[in-house]
Amino acid sequence: MSAHVIVLPGGGYVQHAEHEAEPVAEWLGGLGLAASVFRYPLNARHPVPLDALRGEIARLRAEGADTIGLMGFSAGGHLAGLAALAPDRDERTSVQFAVLGYAITSMETETYRPSRLVLLGEDASPELRRATSLDALVTPSAPPFFLWHTAEDPYVLPDTPTAWPRPWPRTTCPTPRMSTRTARTAWASPGARARRRPGPAPRRTGSPNGPVPPDPGAALSPGRRWDLLRASTTPVIPTTPPGRC
Numbered sequence: 001m002s003a004h005v006i007v008l009p010g011g012g013y014v015q016h017a018e019h020e021a022e023p024v025a026e027w028l029g030g031l032g033l034a035a036s037v038f039r040y041p042l043n044a045r046h047p048v049p050l051d052a053l054r055g056e057i058a059r060l061r062a063e064g065a066d067t068i069g070l071m072g073f074s075a076g077g078h079l080a081g082l083a084a085l086a087p088d089r090d091e092r093t094s095v096q097f098a099v100l101g102y103a104i105t106s107m108e109t110e111t112y113r114p115s116r117l118v119l120l121g122e123d124a125s126p127e128l129r130r131a132t133s134l135d136a137l138v139t140p141s142a143p144p145f146f147l148w149h150t151a152e153d154p155y156v157l158p159d160t161p162t163a164w165p166r167p168w169p170r171t172t173c174p175t176p177r178m179s180t181r182t183a184r185t186a187w188a189s190p191g192a193r194a195r196r197r198p199g200p201a202p203r204r205t206g207s208p209n210g211p212v213p214p215d216p217g218a219a220l221s222p223g224r225r226w227d228l229l230r231a232s233t234t235p236v237i238p239t240t241p242p243g244r245c
Helices: 022-030 048-062 075-085 113-120 126-131
Strands: 003-008 035-037 067-073 097-101 145-150 177-179 184-188
Touching (some): 003 022, 003 048, 022 035, 022 067, 048 075, 067 075, 075 097
Parallel strands (some): 003 067, 067 097, 097 145
Antiparallel strands (some): 145 184, 177 184
16 A cells, blocks of 8 residues: 655645645655645636646556545645545545645635635635535545644634534544644544644543543444544644444
């Protein structure tokens, strides 16, 4: 099996943030993961960036990568989410997981207006804005996701992940969410698994399925158990445990 992670730096669809590019790919390489930075088209209307990313995914798959994941930040996180969730994805352009850092998630709110104007234009229809909003594209068939961001972020609101899990609770898997004492928050979709690093225990904030037990794994069968990463550390690559989740 050959795995590859595509890193998508942020920058509001008008630039590529360098600190979210090669340094991230190098960090992943240090973990033994093949990774590359993809600088998607800037100042371009949808679906130009998405089509370019799909071309890169298809290229890597043709070269032998059978497990492809995306790690995106801010606008790059939005693009990663689109590629992972768009209903017209196929086997050649699909991805097996996505890690989104403080990602833009909705084109229906005014919170992300600057990026929306670049990607969709001033007079984008409600249908187009809906079709490019990640929280509107989530279905039970979505690949595993890991979402994280900082509570101090003035652009991507700290409660952004709470809008995501609505379709997922209808599956057979619980949906854990947590925040940490270090002003970081994270949320993992069903099928996402991470290792918990040493340090202060995170503060449990509950989940759409009800309160999270003190030990999130206590309510899970062996095939569905996963650990949670303290989001104050660097994000991790989620993998799918055995079974349906």
